[in-house]
Amino acid sequence: MYRIRFHGRGGQGMKTASRILGSAFFEAGYEVQDAPRYGAERRGAPIFAYVRAAREPINERGIIQRPDLVIVADDTLVAVPAAGVLAGVSARSVLLINSRDAAEVWRHRLNIDGPIVTLPVNTGVEDRAELPWIGASCAGAAARLVGVLPRQALVHAIETELGGLGDDVVGHNLENALAAWELMAPQYGLASEGGEPRAQEYQRPDWADLAFETARISAPTIYAAANSVEVRTGLWRTLRPVIDYSRCNRCWWVCSTFCPDGAISVDKDGQPRIDYDHCKGCMVCVAQCPPHAIAAVPEHQAQAEEAQPADIPGDPP
Amino acid sequence: MSRTLLTGNGAAAWGARLAQVDYIPAFPITPQTEIIETLAQWIDTERMDSRLVTLESEHSMITAAGGAAATGVRVFSATSSQGLLYAMEMLYTVAGWRTPFVLVNVSRGLAAPITLEADHNDVMAARDCGFLQLHCANCQEVLDNTLIAYRLAEDERVRLPVIVNLDGFYLSFTREPVVIPAAEQAAAFVGPFNPSSIHFRASAPESQAVAVLGGAPYSYFRYELHLAAQNALPVYDEISAEFRTRFGRDYPAVDSYCAGDAELVFVMLGSFATKARAAVDRLREAGWAIGLVQPRLLRPFPEQPLQQLLAGKRGVAVIDQNLSMGKGGVLHTELAAALYGHPDAPPVLASFIGGLGGRDISDEEFFEIARVLQAAVDTGQTPPPRLLYTQDELMEIRKLQAIAHVERKELGGTA
Known part of the structure; x- marks a missing residue:
């Protein structure tokens, strides 16, 4: 059975990549299982997705513990322990990293013996949540690395999975997937099927006997008050509400009252201020403002403008 | 189709x-x-x-x-x-x-x-x-x-x-x-x-x-x-x-896999039962006479087919993906009630709690459950209920508790 894991960030298309690879295996006559795994669904958060493929029906389920191939779309995740990129990686696991650093650099950094392959695509992109087409590139590279899938199965899988999104999207994904497929030609078949676990000899689980502990210790309680302020939920935002103070009529209540997150406060002069650390960009204020004084600006554009403070439109007087 | x-x-x-x-x-x-x-x-x-x-x-x-x-x-x-x-x-x-x-x-x-x-x-x-x-x-x-x-x-x-x-x-x-x-x-x-x-x-x-x-x-x-x-x-x-x-697809009220000649049996509900099926394959390769019994119906509870499928087995491990506070696994309890008093009921009916909140059950854990079950059959002693939970997982909780401890001290409480 092939056991393959894709790691990326929410928005980079790892679920789609796993589905493209799953479909390609299915097209080639394999039994398949593919699934994404994430907590709270949000852009930029680490997620992974996995594919199992075998010639017989698959009974194994859940997270892949012993991967044959691990694909990392975003190399900033390698250092995030919670992302679990290296979980279960052994000397026979192939690690494919989308990175501008060379395989040797990664081998030195991670101190692992197994084969490492880099996929140098989109390395010029600074906004990691917007690596264009990286999912397709990862799927294309993975399809070549396993060495048992015909090119046509990859093409057909992309058409099947993305057909509903129109020819343009299919075309761009095909182009990127096939470019990665070509790039991996020297590593054709590098990732091989892992064997099955053996019941004859196995590492016995180190089961713990849980002892009673008082509720003072064992109740799921957070003692520190108001620490959710420390979580900058504003990082989720893809659109930023920007107040044009020349149009704001200081009504003192509409935007701040409608804000579902309490992220807009009003000062003593009736002037609203948006707490961008916690505004998630729902745009309810934009819809509600009677004099239309709040604009929706793409977050990346707002950040670019922020880098040049003099150019920010509607800066508070 | x-x-x-x-x-x-x-x-x-x-x-x-x-x-x-x-x-x-x-x-x-x-x-x-x-x-x-x-x-x-x-x-x-x-x-x-x-x-x-x-x-x-x-x-x-x-x-x-x-x-x-x-x-x-x-x-x-x-x-x-x-x-x-x-x-x-x-x-x-x-x-x-x-x-x-x-x-x-x-x-x-x-x-x-x-x-x-x-x-x-x-x-x-x-x-x-x-x-x-x-x-x-x-x-x-x-x-x-x-x-x-x-x-x-x-x-x-x-x-x-x-x-x-x-x-x-x-x-x-x-x-x-x-x-x-x-x-x-x-x-x-x-x-x-x-x-x-x-x-x-x-x-x-x-x-x-x-x-x-x-x-x-x-x-x-x-x-x-x-x-x-x-x-x-x-x-x-x-x-x-x-x-x-x-x-052409067969769905008996209680499904079974390699249970016919098995001496030991896993009993499970739902998707995790397919993991048990994979473990049965591995254990069979290693020479174990083990199988799986998997109820599809929980209500009505299919007592008779369960009694028949488990008749004469030497040991049964029920793996419950639920926990009735103050009692234990629900399926284990119900199965015990269904088997009670039947002369050919399995002498060992062991309870395992696993897969709570999506916590995975590893192949090794299924192998270990089989080993524990065989030991119980050999000694005639049913083991106490076992939560599938490792020392590593306990260490994770201990780390969280250490943070809570510091928090509480910083807030001036009694740590």
């Missing part, structure tokens, strides 16, 4: 579509929402002729489902976890109305602490409400069970709502190859809903939910509910036999 990759949620939606449901009261909740989104999209693009209405809560949703089913239309709904519990009052009520419909529950652990991942405490909480329960092990079973559930619910000898249960993430978001039956073939199997005595109509008042004074009439109605649920067992056997004839 086509074989395609579908998630468990997609398979549930296909089940509702092929059963040609008329009405879908809906309320979103992770990990179920994809089901109603899929149905809404089909209705919107006229691939499905049905009415979907979003309600303001699961309580209202189940009320609407029961109310609509009382008019004689075919009803489908879906929920999960906290939503199922929020609907709990109405689950009991609409079952008491004897209105047949199908509710898909995508299993997810219950708060507190809150989680998104699968375990069976949600559906176990609905165990005694009068809904029948079918538990799915893979995505194909989700689709097939939904079709079977309509036949079962609407049968004159049953007339009860049915829950089709699938595990969150492990099935809900996992794609597998699923055979989608042709629409005509599915329609021929499910058939039209013959509401017979069910004909609640606008401007033609009837009383659906009468109050009774006194325990004697109440006892009559409630015991009739129980008898109807028990009737569902032979009726299920008939329906699943017809399903096998039409579609």
